[in-house]
Amino acid sequence: AQSVTQLGSHVSVSEGALVLLRCNYSSSVPPYLFWYVQYPNQGLQLLLKYTTGATLVKGINGFEAEFKKSETSFHLTKPSAHMSDAAEYFCAVSPGGYQKVTFGIGTKLQVIP
C-alpha cells in the first residue's frame, strides 16, 4: 500500500519569494512520484514527475522537485513566486502496474503582492 502526506494545506508566500511545498510518501515498491497543479475552475494538470534516473526533476513554469529516497520526500520548489502560481498543488504516488494512483490532500498556494 502507498500513501502521500502533504504538510500544510495552505501556504502563503510573497511575490518573488521561494516556494516550498512539502510531500512525503510511503510505498512498498520503488515509487513513481508526481506533482499536479489545479488552477481555479480547472482540472488538474501534470507539473512534473519522477520515474527513474536523475533525482532532481524540472517541470513547467520554473518548478522543480527532488526525490530523496532516504527521507521519503518529494518536495516541490520554485525560486521566485509569481502571482500566476496561485493554485492548488497535489502530490501523487504511482506504484505502477495495476495499483491505483494515490493523491495527497493538496496544498493551496497563495501569492501575496
Added chain:
Amino acid sequence: DADVTQTPRNRITKTGKRIMLECSQTKGHDRMYWYRQDPGLGLRLIYYSFDVKDINKGEISDGYSVSRQAQAKFSLSLESAIPNQTALYFCATSDFGSGERGETQYFGPGTRLLVL
C-alpha cells in the same frame, strides 16, 4: 478542443433525484476514472475502468454507479442524490500500459454539483 470533456460543468439538483455526469475523451486511453474533490479531503476515487469490459469500485463508491459505454465514454450516475454528494467531480484518463513509467493522469475540467 479539450482532450477530456465533462458535461455538465455545473449542476444543481434536489435530494432524491437521479442525475448523470458524462465524460468523453479523444485521447484514445483505455483507463478512465471518476474522482470527487472536497475541501480538505483532496481527491477520492469513486470508480475506475481499465477497459470497456472492466469496472471497479474505488474507495467511496456507495451511492454511485458508472457505465463505460465505449472506450471514449465513462458516465457517473447518482441514483438518488443526497446533500453530502455536493462536491466537485473529475473524470480522468491514462494510457498506462503503453510502456510509460508511472501512471500520468489527464483530467477533465470538472463538474460542480450542488444537491439541495
